[in-house]
Amino acid sequence: MAFSDRLLEDGAHIWEAQKDHPFVVELAEGTLDEAAFRYWIEQDYRYLLDYARLFAIAGAKAREEATMTDLLGIAHSTLDHEMDLHREFAADYGITREDLERVRKSPTCEAYTGFLLRTAYEGSIAEIAAALFPCGQGFLDIGEHAAALATEEHRYTPWIETYTSEEFREVVGLMREFVDRCGERYPGEHDAMREAFLTSARLEYRFWEMAYTQEEWGI
Ligand SMILES: Cc1ncc(CO)c(N)n1
Numbered sequence: 001m002a003f004s005d006r007l008l009e010d011g012a013h014i015w016e017a018q019k020d021h022p023f024v025v026e027l028a029e030g031t032l033d034e035a036a037f038r039y040w041i042e043q044d045y046r047y048l049l050d051y052a053r054l055f056a057i058a059g060a061k062a063r064e065e066a067t068m069t070d071l072l073g074i075a076h077s078t079l080d081h082e083m084d085l086h087r088e089f090a091a092d093y094g095i096t097r098e099d100l101e102r103v104r105k106s107p108t109c110e111a112y113t114g115f116l117l118r119t120a121y122e123g124s125i126a127e128i129a130a131a132l133f134p135c136g137q138g139f140l141d142i143g144e145h146a147a148a149l150a151t152e153e154h155r156y157t158p159w160i161e162t163y164t165s166e167e168f169r170e171v172v173g174l175m176r177e178f179v180d181r182c183g184e185r186y187p188g189e190h191d192a193m194r195e196a197f198l199t200s201a202r203l204e205y206r207f208w209e210m211a212y213t214q215e216e217w218g219i
Contacts (some may be wrong), residue, residue: 002180003183003184003190003193004133004137004183007193007197008137010197010198011197011198014202014205017205018138018204018208019141019145021208024146027156028147029150029154030150030152030156032156036211036214037089038095039211039214041090041095041100042095042103043103043207044207045086045090045103046101046113047113048079049101050113050116051113051116051132051135052078053117054116054117055071056072057120057121057128058120058128058132061128063125067181070177073174074171074175082168085159085162089159106215106217107217108203108206109207111206112206119131119196124186124189124192126185126193128196129178129181130192130193130194133176133179133197133200134197134200135200136168136171138201139172140169142163143159143160143162144164146160147160
């Protein structure tokens, strides 16, 4: 069994919890509170800036040209393609790109991006691969789940289309190959990879909860 499949098996309960989360279900059905979605757009923009940074750092650490090309390509595709979705929704709400860059991260967004960047700077290449896998694979699976739940077009349809697009699917395919290559090459890293994978997956779950409750610092 490919190492990526073993990780997904270990995280299956976290995937199920994400699919059942009211943010995901209501987004799919088009009934999600606009304020919660707008909050998600703002926080996710801040998240994606650091997520792109993670791929750039991983690309710089990669030993092989093909891996560098894949990782730096994903950094670019995140900044260029995925974040257009956020900029377009933000523009509908009268929020500019500069406003988005200045949003204060919520506690969960701070925790998640802090974890990813710490892994990027301090972790092995195998841990980095495992930490980023739930981000891409999670959104592809949630996107497909949302597409299956959606019965008609609605205001959040562009979100579903982005995360089920061919471009996004290709990017996630590259992430999975990266995880499998690391799994094969570094058997001594398997436990650390599993830990990193599960931590990211749990933070993915917490990110839905954060947006649904519009989490605040309270101070
Ligand atoms: C929190 C989070 N994880 C993953 C993705 C997918 O890139 C995203 N946009 N946001």
